[in-house]
Amino acid sequence: xxxxxxxxxxxxxxxxxxxxxxxxxxxxxxxxxxxxxxxxxxxxxxxxxxxxxxxxxxxxxxxxxxxxxxxxxxxxxxxxxxxxx
Amino acid sequence: xxxxxxxxxxxxxxxxxxxxxxxxxxxxxxxxxxxxxxxxxxxxxxxxxxxxxxxxxxxxxxxxxxxxxxxxxxxxxxxxxxxxxxxxxxxxxxxxxxxxxxxxxxxxxxxxxxxxxxxxxxxxxxxxxxxxxxxxxxxxxxxxxxxxxxxxxxxxxxxxxxxxxxxxxxxxxxxxxxxxxxxxxxxxxxxxxxxxxxxxxxxxxxxxxxxxxxxxxxxxxxxxxxxxxxxxxxxxxxxxxxxxxxxxxxxxxxxxxxxxxxxxxxxxxxxxxxxxxxxxxxxxxxxxxxxxxxxxxxxxxxxxxxxxxxxxxxxxxxxxxxxxxxxxxxxxxxxxxxxxxxxxxxxxxxxxxxxxxxxxxxxxxxxxxxxxxxxxxxxxxxxxxxxxxxxxxxxxxxxxxxxxxxxxxxxxxxxxxxxxxxxxxxxxxxxxxxxxxxxxxxxxxxxxxxxxxxxxxxxxxxxxxxxxxxxxxxxxxxxxxxxxxxxxxxxxxxxxxxxxxxxxxxxxxxxxxxxxxxxxx
Numbered sequence: 001x002x003x004x005x006x007x008x009x010x011x012x013x014x015x016x017x018x019x020x021x022x023x024x025x026x027x028x029x030x031x032x033x034x035x036x037x038x039x040x041x042x043x044x045x046x047x048x049x050x051x052x053x054x055x056x057x058x059x060x061x062x063x064x065x066x067x068x069x070x071x072x073x074x075x076x077x078x079x080x081x082x083x084x085x
Numbered sequence: 086x087x088x089x090x091x092x093x094x095x096x097x098x099x100x101x102x103x104x105x106x107x108x109x110x111x112x113x114x115x116x117x118x119x120x121x122x123x124x125x126x127x128x129x130x131x132x133x134x135x136x137x138x139x140x141x142x143x144x145x146x147x148x149x150x151x152x153x154x155x156x157x158x159x160x161x162x163x164x165x166x167x168x169x170x171x172x173x174x175x176x177x178x179x180x181x182x183x184x185x186x187x188x189x190x191x192x193x194x195x196x197x198x199x200x201x202x203x204x205x206x207x208x209x210x211x212x213x214x215x216x217x218x219x220x221x222x223x224x225x226x227x228x229x230x231x232x233x234x235x236x237x238x239x240x241x242x243x244x245x246x247x248x249x250x251x252x253x254x255x256x257x258x259x260x261x262x263x264x265x266x267x268x269x270x271x272x273x274x275x276x277x278x279x280x281x282x283x284x285x286x287x288x289x290x291x292x293x294x295x296x297x298x299x300x301x302x303x304x305x306x307x308x309x310x311x312x313x314x315x316x317x318x319x320x321x322x323x324x325x326x327x328x329x330x331x332x333x334x335x336x337x338x339x340x341x342x343x344x345x346x347x348x349x350x351x352x353x354x355x356x357x358x359x360x361x362x363x364x365x366x367x368x369x370x371x372x373x374x375x376x377x378x379x380x381x382x383x384x385x386x387x388x389x390x391x392x393x394x395x396x397x398x399x400x401x402x403x404x405x406x407x408x409x410x411x412x413x414x415x416x417x418x419x420x421x422x423x424x425x426x427x428x429x430x431x432x433x434x435x436x437x438x439x440x441x442x443x444x445x446x447x448x449x450x451x452x453x454x455x456x457x458x459x460x461x462x463x464x465x466x467x468x469x470x471x472x473x474x475x476x477x478x479x480x481x482x483x484x485x486x487x488x489x490x491x492x493x494x495x496x497x498x499x500x501x502x503x504x505x506x507x508x509x510x511x512x513x514x515x516x517x518x519x520x521x522x523x524x525x526x527x528x529x530x531x532x533x534x535x536x537x538x539x540x541x542x543x544x545x546x547x548x549x550x551x552x553x554x555x556x557x558x559x560x561x562x563x564x565x566x567x568x569x570x571x572x573x574x575x576x577x578x579x580x581x582x583x584x585x586x587x588x589x590x591x592x593x594x595x596x597x598x599x600x601x602x603x604x605x606x
Binding site: 020024063 | 325326328329330331332354358545562563564565567568570571576579
């Protein structure tokens with residue numbers, strides 16, 4: 001698998017398209033608290049995880065799919081990157 | 086009439102019968118036996134009494150779900166006080182309001198929350214004394230804080246004997262005025278419900294109950310107090326884990342859960358995403374759900390994958406706890422699209438359906454469901470007018486709680502839910518007053534007008550849309566708005582959709598035109 005995927009852009013693009021259509025991409029910063037900040041809810045988080053699992057053929061463990069690991073684009077991208085290497 | 090013991094007497098009795106059985110399991114942290122749970126709760130009782138807690142006082146619980154929190158519940162009850170659990174992750178301003186509103190004598194709180202809570206409370210007055218735990222997990226932080234001051238760790242006092250009418254807990258629910266309101270429940274309110282559950286579900290000490298609902302939510306009353314009464318084991322599911330269908334599907338199998346109880350939304354997610362055929366759920370004998378309508382398509386999927394347990398749709402507001410029930414017998418027919426009935430009134434209560442004038446209607450006619458009996462709350466904390474509005478009083482003095490839910494009775498005696506008479510909706514099992522969301526939005530400095538509506542949604546049950554107009558035409562980004570809401574409201578109250586309008590539509594009498602807004606959504 002290509003280890004040079006830009007997960008940050010991929011995650012940002014997915015969130016903008018699915019959950020925040022029409023928002024200014026510059027407002028969606030890498031460190032914005034997504035879940036604790038009320039930007040996306042738990043069901044949206046689940047959709048996001050399932051999307052990336054399918055797309056890259058990876059599996060997130062249950063303990064990884066929580067607020068601690070998925071609250072910011074930076075965290076999500078890092079988690080995904082750790083799975084494909 | 087049966088004698089009704091207090092909730093904490095049930096723990097003492099179970100600890101006497103089954104001292105070495107596991108009472109509470111906190112996956113990944115540990116477990117406690119009945120003897121250990123009773124001992125920890127008794128030590129907390131002694132500390133609370135030594136700190137000045139008197140029978141009838143309220144004591145706050147500001148903890149994550151844990152063995153520590155269960156011990157806190159029973160320690161508070163043993164001291165003769167009522168417990169007031171809050172969601173530790175809700176906005177601190179909301180929790181400070183709750184603690185101030187019911188004038189808690191003290192609060193058992195985690196250190197993580199202490200500073201923000203005290204800062205919020207400072208705007209309301211002098212804070213109550215806090216019993217600060219350095220965390221939660223397996224009861225150890227609670228034991229540590231008790232060890233620090235106790236010379237002798239042996240419990241010394243006796244449990245306060247509570248009368249049936251004594252307050253056992255206050256649960257705060259969404260209030261239409263923008264502030265949460267406290268539903269006051271007595272020992273008898275709870276024990277009459279626990280006895281009804283015992284008669285219908287026949288639990289015993291071999292059962293393993295799930296504890297999915299948070300403790301500030303009324304579903305927890307069944308989980309905790311029915312399990313403890315029967316010497317069964319209660320398996321705690323934390324809030325974070327409770328949203329993950331894959332994890333939960335595995336947990337039910339690994340923990341050998343026999344009685345599952347939750348809002349339908351997470352069961353629907355498990356049916357869709359939990360890979361259920363991969364898991365051994367053979368131990369599971371009961372699936373209970375309550376809090377909102379279960380979308381039939383997801384219930385059908387669940388019943389197809391897991392046909393062997395008995396399924397019960399339980400219905401009831403916090404004010405009565407479960408008041409009607411309906412057994413769903415799998416399979417769910419392919420052609421069925423209407424939600425299942427909410428069922429018949431529970432045997433410890435009585436029901437009637439009334440029209441707008443409070444007169445009873447005949448079966449088959451729509452009206453508001455009213456409930457009376459031992460399970461019905463005493464009232465709302467320090468809200469005598471709202472309490473009075475909540476009840477219909479018969480000439481013989483019988484108090485009927487008005488649920489606000491419009492139902493119709495079928496010829497077989499089962500009620501079907503039709504809707505609300507006010508602006509309350511259920512979302513992920515939580516009660517949400519749309520007016521409370523509006524009040525939150527009005528606190529934004531740029532918001533001139535705010536109106537919130539609920540729309541039916543095939544997947545989520547209900548979708549919440551907010552309409553706003555701004556002062557001087559400036560608008561705020563969706564991200565900024567959602568972040569603002571997260572500071573003002575619990576996460577489950579944040580609207581799914583926001584729309585800015587030049588001005589909100591008005592009716593001829595100059596009120597917000599909610600019907601027009603539904604067309605805009």
